[in-house]
Amino acid sequence: MGVFSSGGVGIDLGSANVTICLENEGIVLREPSYALTLREDTDQLLAVGRDARQMLGRTPKDVALLSPIERGAVGNIELATALITRLSEKALGKRRALEKNRLVVSMSQGCTRVERNALEEAVRTAGARRSALLRSSVAAALGAGVPVEEPRGSLVVSIGGAITEITIVSMNGVAAARTLRTGSTELDEAIIRYIRREKGLVIGQRTAEDLKIDLGSAVRTPSLIRQKVTLRGRDAASGKPATVEITAADVHNAIRPPLQALVENIRDAFENIPAELAEDILPQGLYLTGGGAQLEGLSDRLGEMLGLRVIVDENPQDDVALGLCMVAASDRMMQKFEQSGCLIEI
Ligand SMILES: Nc1ncnc2c1ncn2[C@@H]1O[C@H](COP(=O)(O)OP(=O)(O)OP(=O)(O)O)[C@@H](O)[C@H]1O
Ligand SMILES: [Mg+2]
Numbered sequence: 001m002g003v004f005s006s007g008g009v010g011i012d013l014g015s016a017n018v019t020i021c022l023e024n025e026g027i028v029l030r031e032p033s034y035a036l037t038l039r040e041d042t043d044q045l046l047a048v049g050r051d052a053r054q055m056l057g058r059t060p061k062d063v064a065l066l067s068p069i070e071r072g073a074v075g076n077i078e079l080a081t082a083l084i085t086r087l088s089e090k091a092l093g094k095r096r097a098l099e100k101n102r103l104v105v106s107m108s109q110g111c112t113r114v115e116r117n118a119l120e121e122a123v124r125t126a127g128a129r130r131s132a133l134l135r136s137s138v139a140a141a142l143g144a145g146v147p148v149e150e151p152r153g154s155l156v157v158s159i160g161g162a163i164t165e166i167t168i169v170s171m172n173g174v175a176a177a178r179t180l181r182t183g184s185t186e187l188d189e190a191i192i193r194y195i196r197r198e199k200g201l202v203i204g205q206r207t208a209e210d211l212k213i214d215l216g217s218a219v220r221t222p223s224l225i226r227q228k229v230t231l232r233g234r235d236a237a238s239g240k241p242a243t244v245e246i247t248a249a250d251v252h253n254a255i256r257p258p259l260q261a262l263v264e265n266i267r268d269a270f271e272n273i274p275a276e277l278a279e280d281i282l283p284q285g286l287y288l289t290g291g292g293a294q295l296e297g298l299s300d301r302l303g304e305m306l307g308l309r310v311i312v313d314e315n316p317q318d319d320v321a322l323g324l325c326m327v328a329a330s331d332r333m334m335q336k337f338e339q340s341g342c343l344i345e346i
Helices: 049-053 077-092 113-126 136-143 185-199 205-215 222-226 248-271 275-284 298-306 316-328 331-339
Strands: 008-013 017-022 026-032 035-038 045-048 063-066 102-107 130-135 154-159 164-170 173-180 228-235 241-247 286-289 343-345
Touching: 008 077, 008 136, 008 316, 017 077, 017 316, 026 049, 026 077, 026 316, 035 049, 035 077, 045 049, 045 077, 049 077, 077 113, 102 113, 102 136, 102 316, 113 130, 130 136, 130 316, 130 331, 136 154, 136 164, 136 173, 136 286, 136 316, 154 248, 154 275, 164 248, 164 275, 173 248, 185 205, 185 241, 185 248, 205 228, 205 241, 205 248, 222 241, 222 248, 241 248, 248 298, 286 298, 286 316, 316 331, 331 343
Parallel strands: 008 102, 102 130, 154 286
Antiparallel strands: 008 017, 017 026, 035 045, 035 063, 130 343, 154 164, 164 173, 228 241
16 A cells, blocks of 8 residues: 555554554554543643553643543543544554545444444544444454354454443344443452552552453462562552562452453353354354453353353454454445444444
8 A cells, every 4th residue: 555545444442442453554553542631721632642651650740641431432522532633643654644544433332322422523523534433342353253244143252441342243233232331450450459458568550450461360270379479569558668479369369359240241141142142152152352351261261151162363452443444444344334233434
């Protein structure tokens, strides 16, 4: 693709991350969904994405670190627009501005009319040549290689930062869906609480997320006790700097309650699937996607509990953006998903 030609752009506007995929290039950017502004005047944008997140837990008094996307929906239109325009500029380069491209942005399943209007406005303001919203669960299915066109149901479970979507797709549409307003970030919060309670140490969100990614496991094994790290933080009682040793078994204990609730919710949704669709799913298995799907042992645990084969690709966090880009690049797909009610041109 030449520098001046237009192409398809997929932007997954997630609660935790913005991921951008370009036609012919693939995934080119993933940055945290944060904006840094002046506290008194949030129109004064200081930084977005990774540069903004660096300030997590260390913002001066007059500066605010904000998340424009909350629980999969636009909470702040201006800042969501800034995320789209600034990060797409970074991904495309200034010479290939968004106005020459066709943009498809993710829309979460459970979003209300008001939330959708806010998202539409943010995407319209970003000023692409043509733009559309596509249901994120359908985009995830496409990106994960699910046979969405076929007249049989396929089960897709997507675990993001703030939301979990359980969807059955069939004939380019959604046959059944359930959205849980909970996701992988809840595990980070459980780690913070546990380490404070059990070890007397106060740690920040970033440390908690690192612990989850590096040591977290959904299944208990004897070797967890041998994997350990030394953590620096603040003593909960005295407020003084302190160090504590944390094992993977500690992290497992910390995340066990919210994880148990999550997998039980997934099981509950699975058990309520209409009989014909359930028959389609049994031989195929379940497609697990989203950043939260990468938790060590989670696919095994879900598979065992549901008695299903679980399919996870190598980069489940990229699936939504990949699917959005596939649609942005194809007139035929745009039309098909518009007909099935999963895509809205704006
Ligand atoms: N290796 C890993 N193990 C466990 N969790 C992980 C791993 N990698 C990423 N995550 C978690 O995945 C979550 C982000 O996933 P993702 O990027 O799919 O969310 P999102 O699309 O921004 O959010 P949402 O879909 O809820 O709006 C974060 O909570 C992150 O900590
Ligand atoms: Mg997501």
